[in-house]
Amino acid sequence: MKSGRSLGDIRTLPPFIRLLAGTQLAFNVGFFAVLPYLAEHLGGALGMGGWLVGLVLGLRTFSQQGLFVVGGALTDRYGPRPVVLAGCVLRIAGFVWLGYAQSTVAVVSAVVCVGFAAALFSPAVESETARQAVRHEQATGHPRARTLAVFSAAGQAGAFLGPLLGSLLLLADFRTACWAGAAVFVAVLAGHWRWMPRGEHHRDGAAARHPQGALRATARNGPFLLLCLAYSTYLLAYNQLYLALPEEVVRATGSQAALGWLFALSSLLVVCAQLPVTRAAGERIGHRTALCLGLAVVSAGFLTVAAAAPAALRGTPGLGPAAVYVLLLTLGQMLAVPAARALVTELVDERHLGFSMGALSSLSGLVVLGGSAATGALFGTGLAPVVVWSLLACVPLLGAVAGRAVRVRNPCR
Secondary structure, eight states: OHHHHHHHHHHHSOHHHHHHHHHHHHHHHHHHTTGGGHHHIIIIISOOOHHHHHHHHHHHHIIIIITHHHHHHHHHHHOHHHHHHHHHHHHHHHHHHHHHOOSHHHHHHHHHHHHHHHHHHHHHHHHHHHHHHHHHHHHHOOOHHHHHHHHHHHHHHHHHHHHHHHHHHTTTOHHHHHHHHHHHHHHHHHHHHHHSOTTOOOOOHHHHHOHHHHHHHHHTOHHHHHHHHHHHHHHHHHGGGTTHHHHHHHHHHSSSTTHHHHHHHHHHHHHHHHHHHHHHHHHHTOHHHHHHHHHHHHHHHHHHHHHHGGGOOOHHHHHHHHHHHHHHHHHHHHHHHHHHHHHHHHHSOGGGHHHHHHHHHHHHHHHHHHHHHHHHHHHTTTOOHHHHHHHHHHHHHHHHHHHHTOOOSSOOO
16 A cells, blocks of 8 residues: 555656656666775775775765755756756766776866766755645645655665666676766756756845855854764764775675675665654654764664674674664664754754755765775774774764754754
8 A cells, every 4th residue: 555655646746756756766876886886996996095095985975965055056046957967967977987097186086076966966956856846735735745755765766776786787897887877877867958847947046146144144053063063973974885884895705795785775774764764753852862863873883893893704694793784874864864954944044044955965075075084094004893893983973962962942843
């Protein structure tokens, strides 16, 4: 019955919203077919040091999350269509470039190109989906939350399928995976060029003409900056799926073959449990507590691997701690991310909401840039895995402390 209702929700949506949802699915298929395997390619095939691998991964996250606010501002200014098309072109170029890059400069340039493409593409697609969901609700009474849930589920389905596709493509080589990722975005580009309406130009005049006011308000908002700090520790912890997790999988099994299945496990869990977890957290414990609890659960995931490290398990048993880590990280994500975004709406003026949502990602991306280089250096120091994973567990715990210090006036709950 639930599956039937979900399919019914999709069928009743206007074609443009279905295009946006399908785009989100394709976007994540292309992304996750390549990026989970980047760390091993850089450290193995290209022989980069741990600190440099971490820095490259951090640059990818920063060029995406750190510049998210730029994509949002450009969308407000010029409308979604040109921003989406530009993002697709950059992502295609970035993946092809990454497949052939051999030098450090070439790799960094390609990775930044890939990240900035998402900084253009994602805010444009997400904001237009939200706008169309509101219009659909006004026209038909179909709840906007249900429309946005379809969009979110499509993205997670893409995150589920992408690593599986990538693990198959790697049977050839990394370059083949990059070409496949680029091909996905060629299809996305063609779809939006053909079906995305021309002339759809939404502009928030105040935000587009006077971003300085939003910047000043954000800089003076202490609780919001604390929230950004807390959220950045989550994002840094999540980034370890691309750095620490591949290290652990290779240590346990000697290859990355199981990595795609662990990513698929994470995505499948979100698809099945995100709505119930969010509903329970929002109704019973409130947003701030959900954020802190989520960060504590993420920390527990790192501690699980740390506790098992002295046993040095190999083979299938050795994947057990990594699987538990992925499950706990995903559960923490389901608690923390919706709570953080809900807290933004309680901490900032509605006039600056779009800018503040972008700033949340941008400031967090800046923290990840430095933190990823430090994490990569940790793995290159020769410290025992129990020490490294224990240190990583401290990061989200510090975030939970920062989150607890956030004071919300007139909270929704």
